[in-house]
Amino acid sequence: MRYDVPLIVKVLAIVGFGILYIPVMIMMIYSFNSGKLVAVWAGFSTKWYRELWTDDILLSALYKSLLIGMSSATISTFFGLLIAIAFVRFSAFRARLTLSLVASAPLVMPEAVTGLSMLLLFIAMETTFGWPSGRGVDTIMIAHATFGMCFAAVVIQTRLRDMDRYLEEAARDLGERQPFVFMSITLPLIFPSIIAAWLLSFTLSFDDLVIASFVSGPGSSTLPIVIFSKIRLGVSPEINAIATLMILTISGMVLAGSMLILKRDSRGKKN
């Protein structure tokens, strides 16, 4: 065909991909540098990775981050699913405008504002009812679940909207009742989006620095908070190693997830 993408566009696009990938790749390479000086290559070594396992602060922060990430992602996905159902499957209902407002505003709210306002609420609640007493893992979890569910809702909503409604109607025609139709027909069909929503809320929580900084208390520092305080002290091979591990893990999960979804999608379209 004569109207292919012009060469100049391809070249610029490759430069764009370069911008996205080169910094991280160089960092990954330097995480195997044996010298303490970051910029000078002093030979290959994995000692920084080995040292990570002896850093108790880091390990306990990792444990907290995982705990918060998984629990808040689970809450987010469940509530996000409810929001998506309400938007896509329910015709006009009275609270629709309110729900759409409060479910989309967190998507655009600056993290600093979200974090600050939640902290202020937690403090006001504590002085009024005595709960939550102090800030910790639970308050971070609530904060993450709150904005996570809005992202989860978007992901699931897209899929639910694309889904063929007639399948549900066919099942009802054959005598199945709600909510069993939803369980047996709809849920399996939108399952990839549920996985995607969970993964998205998990990574949002796992990567969040700003909101967690506001709503965490003493002793409940998450991994990004610990890393941020380390970064402020300067570039170090140890952070290179943590960052490499985290990026590889998340990328691996995303890669596996998207392969799965793309495969399911193309199979679904063939049928």
Next chain:
Amino acid sequence: MAPFISIKNISKKYGNFSAVDNVSFNLQKGELFSLLGPSGCGKTTLLRILAGFEVSNTGSFEIDGHDMDNVDPADRPVNIMFQHYALFPHMSVFNNISYGLRRTSLPKSEIKSRVEELLELVRLSGMSERKPKTLSGGQKQRVALARALARRPKLLLLDEPLAALDKKLRSDTQFEICKIQEQLGTTFIVVTHDQEEAMTLSTRIGVMNEGKLIQLGTPKEIYEQPQTSFVADFVGEISFLEAVVKENKNTHWLMQAAVPIYVSSDSNFNVGQKVKLALRPEKISLTSRPTGNINEFKVDILDFAFYGAGTQYRVIGPEGVKLKLYQSHNQPSKANSPMLKTGFVNFSPEAIIVLES
């Protein structure tokens, strides 16, 4: 006289697959030529080669003696009307139609008057400010036609121009396209897989299959003298009978199908040769009693379907020979009783088309 449009040995391969296979034909100025063929036979590919979007592997394409091989699509005196119209969704009808003209050095006033003319021609005057998505299917089709005609191409290519229209609108539009084509004298190549459309529209038809141009002729030639069973089958309804040549009886050949059949043909056959006999439905008559005509035998009527102007029957004869036949309602009916279970068919020796087996 040199042909106005000359297409020679054009082939296009995708990998090992021949989408267009050695196609050649010539057109005179002002012809309305139809390319007819089943889905996937390479019609669109051939048009795209002529428009310049696809580069052929071999062959040449000349218009008025000028070779088009290295001419950019933008510079070819060829315009195409796409299968799904490809109207520019963000432009008004006026801007769609004038798009090609605005890329020339024509003055604004001239462009305006030409577009008005075209709108008149396709009967869309007064719609020039509408956006494509506010138009009906038929209106979009006419905007696309006007847009393709705006640059006064020497050759206009139409890829299934009527595919998206309903049956009534189709036949109206068919005549409209014919009228416009006659009025402008532009040479048209119309792609279609609808044989009725090809019949009504064109001065000549080319039938394609699997990338090859199989037969080329006027609609009458294609219908009455198909050269292969593919063409016979693809164009119109037909019934086939397997037969063996028995003997030459002066004016006729006697052939043995399930029953002996007399065939009138100029061709020469060898005795014992296997052939295929083809019969158009309207050439067969059905009667309730034997008439004593030549080529007559008794059949059982399987079913019939009422078509307004006539009735189509499916009958089965000796040794399971199946025939389709069509009885017009306006000729004095011989056997139009729906109650009829059996009857007699006959057909003249001249009505039979003999094809290679």
Next chain:
Amino acid sequence: MNYFFQRFGRQIVIWLPLAWLLLFFMLPLIEMINVSFSEARRAVPPYNPAFQFGPGGISFQPVVDNYYLIYEYWEDYLWPAVNSIRLAFFSTLYCLLFAYPMAWWIARSNKSLQHILLILVLMPFWTSSLLRMYALIGLLNPNGFINDILIWAGVTVIPIQMMQTDFSIYAGMVLTYLPLMILPLYASLVRLDGSIIEAAADLGARKWDIFKTIILPLSIPGIIAGSLLVFIPAVGEFVIPALLGGPEQLMLGKVIWTEFFRNRDWPVASAIAIILIAIIILPIVYARYQDKEGIS
């Protein structure tokens, strides 16, 4: 069970998430407004709530001191606000510049390449921006990778200052938000039917002409959507100005952080947060308005 679902299922589906969001998203914002009208004090918590109810009954004593303070020291707060808008605006522009060819290429490539490229765009989007900013610091530092190469190549003798400049902010923003610009652009370009481009060429349009009259106008919805997706979070960004910017690149997100954690002036931090919200609402309302215009 069945009856229960028929009757209350709908209400539960709607009200469970709605109640959560009202409690943990709306109420905090209201409380923040409340705090922004409260008097600062040296205590725990460091403010005297404007609206209060408790054992002593309900009291309501709003003060506008905090906004007045911002007004009085407007230079200290105006610059970060201007910076936020300026840096976010140009970051959006640079993102658009790089994203357009990427989205175009992805939209026009064949299925298998398209999948690969889309995954390549999505992967950075999922990984932590904090870590990618850290990786960028390793490149831009005075003793970082780029300066090393430049010195080694003899281009310069002393390291070039790249950190704590507008450049480092733009680099960070592009690195963080490029995927958000690519995805809507891709969505609008992939919808563009190839035969429309061919139709334009058939009618005499050259390549640049086709881009100008067909491709660009038809991708404008994608450009608007992508610009909003980048501009909005960029305005409120904290990590990028904190790690890559200097005093010249102070942005509102960082000011909130400093007022809150360093100065412990929570009412002022709240007041700035409300100003930040106002800055963000403007483009959203504008886009909504544009949308409505487009439909009618």
